[in-house]
Structures are given as structure tokens and as C-alpha cells.
Amino acid sequence: MIDQDLAARKQFFSEHLLNWYRTYKRDLPWRRNKDAYRIWVSEVMLQQTRVDTVIPYWHRFLEKFPTVQALAEAPEEEVLKLWEGLGYYSRARNLQAAVQEVHERYGGTVPDNKEDISSLKGVGPYTAGAVLSIAYNKPEPAVDGNVMRVLSRYFCIEDDIAKPATRPKMEKLAQELIPDGAAGDFNQGLMELGALVCTPRSPQCLTCPVMAHCAARLNGKEAELPVKTKAKPPRPEQRLVALIEGQGEHAGKLLIRQRPQEGLLARMWELPHVLMPAAAPAASGRKAASAKAAAMVAPDAAAAGEHREWLRNALAEAEHIHVLPNEWYMNTDHVFSHIHWKLDVYRCKLDAALDNGVALPELLPYHYRWLAADELHQYAFPNVFIRIMDTYFK
């Protein structure tokens, strides 16, 4: 394509996308004003998370922490609790740390320049560009997955968008397209088009404001673009969960623990569980009754016996929690991007004959506590454990 055609194609895109956005944009709560803090919170929540999921979280979060100062001074457990179920919990911890820095170093005003805002925890190229353009109308690109998909189609770019090296190229292009004085609306329009029209599968080209000059469409390649290598499948982990039921003064309660400070689901609460080493092929465990019904099939007797023994030994050795596992209760799955937990849950009692104290020293990796049904709201749990405990408490 000669330069003049490319320039015209860019000009057409910028103009028509901006007009389309201003006519059809959704009425989202964080679009009601230009408060940089409110927009920042929305952008962090929207990382890897859909708009419909984010809206109720955003309302609860802003109601509880309406200002930079309120979030800066909040206890971390409260922040984590309001993030419960959204996933990627480091986003919440990074956001609070960053807001504390804004409170202390910038007097509560979110920085309006690339260098300062990019130095904040959890603020990468996308979030920096989004806040600068949407809140301050600065001509900075905000390239997320939607934008890469839209640009790769409209300009028929065949670079693999899963490769980090593709990003700078897309950012340069996105910046060149920003119309004078309209960075915020244009950047939001790019993402809005990706979310509503130029969707990952079955793009709605006939309603697209820039279809007339879309290179992928003109070449019949809108379904093949963007090029994106697939992620590796998550590695499976068989885990055994102890549903430890209190007795005596703890009757009706379950034993829960808080995860370590760092790593997966850091500082979240959960039911105690242990990793079961990959079973030998001979004792693989579960009746292969039609794969479809596998959702709730008990392990066979031999596998359940191995499970109970492993659960008892592992909890005793690693945690000094001595349990007597009883009957299998349920199974469920929890899939992360990189791990696939297959959980078998066993009802357990503490072994009265052995050390069954649960006021354990801080030296242990986990911190244990008894939980009553009406105390569930006080702790932040990953959804998978909420499901199990809801089932148990009815």
C-alpha cells in the first residue's frame, strides 16, 4: 500500500471511530466524571475482567473508599475483602500501595504525566495510558487486548499479539491515530469497538463504523486475525481438602487457614488442603463413568483410602494438624491460568488423642482459626472455598 492510501485509511479510522464512540458509548459508572482516582480504580479492575463483572465491585469499592485518602488509610483486609471473587489479588494490594504513594508524595492528586504515574505499583503501560488519556485527555496510547485485536484487523497486521515485541509497534500506531484534543474519547472508542463490535469471535462487521476501510475485512481475513499463539494448558493438581468440623465449644464451626504472605492467593483464607502426588497409573482413582458426569463422582474405595491416609499424614507433618479423615464429601474444580486444581473434599475431625491445638505459632506457613457460618463475611476467600462452605453450611 502506498503511503497516501495508508494516511487516508488512518484518517478515516480516527474520525469515524471517534464519532461512533460519542454516539454509541455505554453509560458506565466511571464515565460519569473525570475523577482520576475513580477512573484508575476502574482500569485496574478491568484488567482481565469484563465490564459486567466489574460494575458491582466498582460501586462497592468506591462507596467504601471514595477518595485516595480513604483507600490509603484502609486496613488491607478490608481492601482484599472488597476484591474477593475478582481474582488477581495482587492488583488490589498494588493499587492500595500506589494510592498510599499518591497520598503521601503527590498530596492525593493522581500524577498527570507518564513518568510519575508509571512509577506507581501496578501501573504499567496500559493503565498509565488509560488514566492519562481518559482523566487528563493526554495524547497517550492505551493498548489492551481489545486495541491490539482491532488494530491488527483494521490494518491487517499479522504479528503475533501474544508476543511482547508486538506491543511497542501497536502503541506507536495507536498514538499516531489519536485525533487532536480527543485522546480520552478516542482511546475509549478503540476499546469499546473491540468489546462490542470487533469481538474475538464472530466480529459484527456489518455494524462497524470503519468496515469500509478495514484491511482484514477487505481481504476476507477478519476471522483469521489477530494471530495469537495459544497459552500452555494449566498443569493438573490433585488436592485433598479437609473439612475439619469443630466439636465441643467449636461445634458447628470449620477450621480455616490464612495463606502465606506471598504467592498464589496471597493472604486469602481457605479450607486446609494438601497436594496429592500424581497417582501411579494403576491406582488412578475415579471410576471413568462417562466423562460428562465426572463432576460429582466419588473416588473408588482404594483411592479414597489413599486420599485419607495422605491427607492425615501431610497435614500432621507439614502443619502439625492431626486429623481423622472420614467420608468423602464432594469434589470440585478450580482453574487458574497456570494450575488446574482437582479437589476432593473429606469430612474430618481433629484427633483427640494427639496434639489438636489450633492456636499455632507464627512459624508455621499457615495461620489457623475456627470459623462459624455467620463469620464467613469477615474473611476474604477464593470462590472455590466459598462454594464448598456454602454447601456445607447450607
Place this chain on the structure above:
DNA sequence: AAGGCGGGGCC
């Protein structure tokens, strides 16, 4: 460059 880090929606 590659891997760690959650959870939900669509077909």
C-alpha cells in the same frame, strides 16, 4: 522471553 497470577462468559 517466559512464567506466575483468578475468575467468568460463550458456544
Place this chain on the structure above:
DNA sequence: GGCCCAGCCTT
């Protein structure tokens, strides 16, 4: 029930 959606961090 298997497919997809992905920014920022650390290593």
C-alpha cells in the same frame, strides 16, 4: 464441557 477472554510482575 471445552473454548475463549489478558495486564503487570518477577525471574
